[in-house]
Amino acid sequence: MSVETLMTLAEKMPKTELHLHIEGTFEPEQMFALAERNQIPLKYSTVEDLKAAYQFTNLQDFLDLYYQGMSVLLKEADFYDLTMAYLTKVHQENVVHVEIFFDPQGHLSRGVDFEPQISGIYKALKEAEEQWGMTSKLIMSFLRHLSEDSAFETLELAKPYLDWIDGVGLDSSEIGHPPEKFARVFKACQELGLKVTAHAGEEGPADYVWQAIDLIQVDRIDHGNRALEDEQLVKQIKARNLTLTVCPLSNLKLCVVDDLTDHPIKHMLKLGLNATVNSDDPAYFGGYMVDNYHALIKESDLSKAELHQLAKNSIVGSWMSADTKQRHLTTLDQLFSTY
Numbered sequence: 001m002s003v004e005t006l007m008t009l010a011e012k013m014p015k016t017e018l019h020l021h022i023e024g025t026f027e028p029e030q031m032f033a034l035a036e037r038n039q040i041p042l043k044y045s046t047v048e049d050l051k052a053a054y055q056f057t058n059l060q061d062f063l064d065l066y067y068q069g070m071s072v073l074l075k076e077a078d079f080y081d082l083t084m085a086y087l088t089k090v091h092q093e094n095v096v097h098v099e100i101f102f103d104p105q106g107h108l109s110r111g112v113d114f115e116p117q118i119s120g121i122y123k124a125l126k127e128a129e130e131q132w133g134m135t136s137k138l139i140m141s142f143l144r145h146l147s148e149d150s151a152f153e154t155l156e157l158a159k160p161y162l163d164w165i166d167g168v169g170l171d172s173s174e175i176g177h178p179p180e181k182f183a184r185v186f187k188a189c190q191e192l193g194l195k196v197t198a199h200a201g202e203e204g205p206a207d208y209v210w211q212a213i214d215l216i217q218v219d220r221i222d223h224g225n226r227a228l229e230d231e232q233l234v235k236q237i238k239a240r241n242l243t244l245t246v247c248p249l250s251n252l253k254l255c256v257v258d259d260l261t262d263h264p265i266k267h268m269l270k271l272g273l274n275a276t277v278n279s280d281d282p283a284y285f286g287g288y289m290v291d292n293y294h295a296l297i298k299e300s301d302l303s304k305a306e307l308h309q310l311a312k313n314s315i316v317g318s319w320m321s322a323d324t325k326q327r328h329l330t331t332l333d334q335l336f337s338t339y
């Protein structure tokens, strides 16, 4: 099958996004507009200057800019506008379901209460469901460079909103902040009925993926690239049927991989792991869902069978109801059978 046909299939197929930081969808143009609306000065004087700064050599380089960027988000309307802009964009790409992270501590530390953050995001998610039937899950992510106490305080603030929150995650600077540090917080979250996922094995070692599985009992692993360094770990991920939310363009921009020609996602598929394609922080990494699929198709010689498998994995690995999964899988299989 030609590259062009595969790219068309990637555009048309129903997609789910399982690894997306809503603050990472902040496009420079919208950032400048909200900075002006809220009268907050930005460090960069033009959109071009800001975009030119998006050259990262590692995760921390990016995180420094990411936290700076979110500093203009103050009110409920800002969180709503940010979320709605993202949902509008991916609806046009045939994304039918999203599971998005938000980073409450990144806003609480600037004096922005929990309520406007979650209300703005949640309203946009519900509106997308009413307008387009796009379903969603909301994942509150703990910043791992902060303390366990801070995570527990955030969980307390979240308690009145648990009906709106489906799961918890762990993100930010990985190295030096192993999952172990948050084992007790995640246990408390599980006791509240929340699903659990964690970034592990993006920059951090395979041991952090082991910790996410053994000490946090994750339902999913975000990234997981470095799990491939450990054969026993690969076996364990398979035995537990865990989904890996892989982010190709993010990996490229953060120098987690040198190029996409030999990306770990291809190896994961060959090993029978449930790998999925996701965009992570699309405004910073140069692409949304379709861009990520297109980059893989162009650079890594993805086959039709592999594309189909990736799309299936992301439906199956989502936290949607079994009925909804089945509906999307049927549509997906029908589409692939016509090509």
Ligand code: HPA
Pocket (backbone or CB within 6 Å): 021, 024, 059, 066, 171, 172, 173, 199, 202, 250, 280, 281
């Ligand atoms: O890719 C990421 N890794 C870790 N933390 C993050 N926070 C936003 N994006 C990321």
Ligand SMILES: [Zn+2]
Pocket (backbone or CB within 6 Å): 019, 020, 021, 171, 199, 222, 280
């Ligand atoms: Zn991420």
